[in-house]
Amino acid sequence: MKKILLNGVDGNFGSKAAKVLLEKWPHEDLIFAAPSEKGLEKYADIDVEKRVADFNNPEGLVQAFTGVDTMVLISMPFVGPKRRKAQQTALDAAVKAGVNKVVYTSIVGAGEKDIDTYEVNDHVWFEAYVKEQPIHYLFLRDSQYAEAMISSYVNAYENTDNELAINMGNGKMAFVSRDDCALACAYAAMSDLEDQVIDINGPELLTVGQYVQIANEVTGHNVKYVEITDEQMYAFFDSIGVPRTTEDMWAQTASNFPFCSDGMVTFGRAIRLGQMSTFTNDFEKLTGQKPMTVREMFEDMENHLIGSRTSTED
Secondary structure (H helix, E strand, O other): OOOEEEOOOOOHHHHHHHHHHHHHOOHHHEEEEEOOOHHHHHHOOOOOEEEEOOOOOHHHHHHHHOOOOEEEEOOOOOOOHHHHHHHHHHHHHHHHHOOOEEEEEEEOOOOOOOOOOOOHHHHHHHHHHHHOOOOEEEEEEEOOEHHHHHHHHHHHHHHOOOEEEEOOOOOOEOOEOHHHHHHHHHHHHHOOOOOEEEEEOOOOOEOHHHHHHHHHHHHOOOOEEEEOOHHHHHHHHHHOOOOOOOOOOHHHHOOOOOOOHHHHHHHHHHHHOOOOOOOOOHHHHHHOOOOOOHHHHHHOHHHOOOOOOOOOOO
16 A cells, blocks of 8 residues: 655644545555644554654655655645745655655636636645646645535624625635545545646535525524625725734734634635636545535534634644
């Protein structure tokens, strides 16, 4: 069997992918990696090899990735030059170590010609960089996490006047569960597929208005969707202390707001413009399962809130 190394096992997404791999893949052919020994502590009693993979230490990364056939690279939670540098360092080390294939968690819209968003631009850049290197790849372009919108819905009835005000207009998104994205990531790592883009979408294309309607039917609340402008959305995020970027004070606020307003506003704009409406059955073809519906997630809402996004970073 091929050796699979999963980076970021200390994070939310990585932990979920790790759980699937532990159930599906021989433990002797699994390697779990995190930026520090502390990030590996929760796996101390698990019979898999554990390695420190610090993206700030290029030489150490080459050693960490040696002997690996398939490396899973979960996109870093920060955005901009810092993310690009970290991921480039990791990929360069993987190539130097002789890794055969990288599985990368990209994002919906990365294939759109004219897209320009704070989050997506990094993925477009990194996908292009990977293709220039002597390594095989699988790009998993995940749709927006439904959990993020569930958390926004909860905030609407707990902290506002039952209004979900957002700038997505009537654009459509195949909202997908983060759990399903992690499941797909694990299956992609186990697969023999290479040099492909796989779209990880939910089972239905929805506008935010349709999303809210489903939520109201399940929960009994009466949240109203209100379309707002990009400027109004920035003002809202500013009012509750969400940083504009993932630099500076984001490190101190990420536990409460695992996102930044530049990311959310430009993401919403792209949805409004129809740039993120990719809708395929790639998830089912990859995993043999159907993705969870928005209705199913609201019926189990406590287990589908966004929670923490970040893995540890030293």
